Amino acid sequence: MGNAATAAAQRANNRLRLAVIDRDPGFMQVLSNRLEALGWDLRALSSAVTVDALVGMRLNALVIDLAVLGPGSWEYLERVCARLPGLAVIVCTGPSSVAQRVRGLRLGADAWMSKPCHAEELICVIEASIRRHRRAEMPQLEQSTTVGEITIRPDLYQAYARGASLELTAREFEILNLLSQSDRVLRREEIYERVWGYAMAHGDRSVDVFVRKLRQKLRTGSPNWNYIHTHFGVGYRFAPEMDGGESLPATQIASADAESDQIVFQPALVA
Amino acid sequence: MGNAATAAAQRANNRLRLAVIDRDPGFMQVLSNRLEALGWDLRALSSAVTVDALVGMRLNALVIDLAVLGPGSWEYLERVCARLPGLAVIVCTGPSSVAQRVRGLRLGADAWMSKPCHAEELICVIEASIRRHRRAEMPQLEQSTTVGEITIRPDLYQAYARGASLELTAREFEILNLLSQSDRVLRREEIYERVWGYAMAHGDRSVDVFVRKLRQKLRTGSPNWNYIHTHFGVGYRFAPEMDGGESLPATQIASADAESDQIVFQPALVA
DNA sequence: GAGCGCCGGTAACAAGATCTTCACACGCAA
DNA sequence: TTGCGTGTGAAGATCTTGTTACCGGCGCTC
Structure with a gap:
């Protein structure tokens, strides 16, 4: 299904895909070891790639060191977040001011970590960011x-x-x-x-x-x-x-009747 | 305007509801001012409340200073996160070790901020957390x-x-x-x-x-x-x-939740 | 490796549905 | 009453959608 393996299908694979844009070899090494043990699919990038390339990677999360990107980093961050609203974006970079962190978060980043940081903590932050999205897709049970x-x-x-x-x-x-x-x-x-x-x-x-x-x-x-x-x-x-007329409940769980003269509210499915 | 109308207007207004469990008066004051300007609905709590009480508040986010809770704080955090998976939980507390932060995040917290922190940054972190949750819970928020x-x-x-x-x-x-x-x-x-x-x-x-x-x-x-x-x-x-005369309170929520705390006015003539 | 068919994606056109604008009638306040 | 703000109806402009044709990429077969 090559191309047919869309985001939705991919995520069902259960293997988290993460890209990191960073140039610190030591940092990468530690992270890589740790993630490999967890069974994640890590893509190490030493410089910015086009947003379209990111789209093509079908990522679950992206870690960026803004220092690597240079002057256009804010704009890049904004573009990425706008294009991939479902992607967990974590900025992990050197010393920063409150204003910079605020700016990053407002542009759409999910979290901001300051380097140097412990790999384990970064991983937890990434997991926390991804958690909701995964949970949202769980209900996609393989039930006919x-x-x-x-x-x-x-x-x-x-x-x-x-x-x-x-x-x-x-x-x-x-x-x-x-x-x-x-x-x-x-x-x-x-x-x-x-x-x-x-x-x-x-x-x-x-x-x-x-x-x-x-x-x-x-x-x-x-x-x-x-x-x-x-x-x-x-x-x-x-x-x-x-064609003739009446409608049926949209799903097996919910029930509504358009024929009654009173609107029936379907209970929201509470997880 | 009756208070029913006020309550209705509040909820309908899409105001974000946030609770903060903390005892630092200065911190609270700053946060309160800032949030008021943003139109958020803030509930300041000076000690832990029961999880059920939190459920009843229908919060969008919760900020906790673990120091306030004392010894049972980890367990409390875990219970809250388990019971309210749709709630954005931010731990905002004093100096901590990597191990503590990792623990907090693994228990289900969305973010960890270290005090002292800038109110603006905390707000951004809260917003980022809510943003992710919103994405997962959208369908629920649309009430008839x-x-x-x-x-x-x-x-x-x-x-x-x-x-x-x-x-x-x-x-x-x-x-x-x-x-x-x-x-x-x-x-x-x-x-x-x-x-x-x-x-x-x-x-x-x-x-x-x-x-x-x-x-x-x-x-x-x-x-x-x-x-x-x-x-x-x-x-x-x-x-x-x-046409004949009286007016009704502006809004009545036909909520899907069983335990609505809304006062409901039902016009007698609806057959 | 070339040819073929399937699939996803784009462009273009036509038919409708909706929105804007305009002119005029009407009602309210001073 | 005058002056302005609002209600009303309809024509024209604009936007959306349905539909078809077409192109490039991919995998498959031969």
Whole structure:
């Protein structure tokens, strides 16, 4: 699945991927040893790489020594944080002023460590930064769900209708899977960010095109049903509906009835 | 304005709620001033409170000085983090060893600051921690509210009256949502800026036009009620009122939580 | 290694939906 | 009443979305 191994799929791999931009060989050595023992995937970089390259690495976390980057470091930090909002960014650099630390954090960094620092502590900080993101994706249990006429099977990376495969591509499946897990409206940026793993460029229509392909395959496999609804100016919402009329609960857990004359609030799933 | 309205407005305002367990009066004073300016809701605690009490506070973040808690501090920290995985926990305490900091972070703290520290930096760290949590908990924060006869559902970008959608456009919804979150008069410039995201040009009548469209749809879906009131020369104010007479408290939260501490006013005529 | 087909991503166009603007009517305050 | 701020309706401009075609990359087969 080469390219198909998207951020979401990667993270399921359970192996944390970390990049460090730093030039201190001793520091790197210590960190490397420690991380190897923990089974992390470390990428040591001795100078700034393009933001796109970072995107391509599918990282969980990034440690930066601002001193390595020189004058453009703030701007670089800002660009990285803006482009990869889901990435844990830790600045680990030499002596700094309060103002500098404040600036770094405001630009989007998750934590600031001052060198010299103990490797163990840095690792804890990285873990703490990553923790939430991982937790957020845990609920992605490999459990198949059935909504309307279709069955989604994360274990097979495929969806079925009336016993037949929908022949979804990897990306199509990921979008369907994401949409089906929520019955609220998802903005395009949100969808893009969670499927592609980084921020959507302005004017990108990829989500629309994939939604169209999805709709086509869904309609082929399950005629008379509408699954993906457009909310003009906002985004898309998943909800199985028969052409004729009534809608069904969006997920098996939740229940709502559009027919009653009173809106029913679905209890939020409390973890 | 009753206190119900105040409470509602507070929650709806998206104010960040923070508790600090600390006994340093000077520290508290500085922090308090700074946070007040930022519009945060600060709760100063001079000693440990039960975990259940913390749960009841619905905090976004918690700052703890371990020194205040004494011997049981580690266990307390662990219990809090385990019970409230969605809470940003920052330990802010005096001199410490690497081992202590590592321990604190491993127990679930999001960050560790050493006192003495600059209030501004602490705030940035808190913000960074909350930012990460927000990302994971977003879906939860969107609560439906019911005012008068209409129900506003941010998760669907739509409002309903008597079970039927008002068919609001995205922008109409945003304006209604904004207005409904406050029971004071909002100037046009204010509305424009918060919905459009930039300053209103002089002489722009867009807000007026949208208010008109909103009123029309509200009247269609919920006759005999007035929701948006004009304040000549000033702006608009949201308050559900029946034609016949009395007004109602501005907002009632239809919270998904079972243990809502909201006082709920239910109009008798909702069948 | 070349050819082929699949897949992801981009560009372009058309159809709609929505937003802005404008002119005028109306109501409020001095 | 005058002067201004607001309500109203509609036309035109703008923005969004659906849809199709097309291109480059990749893996596969031959």
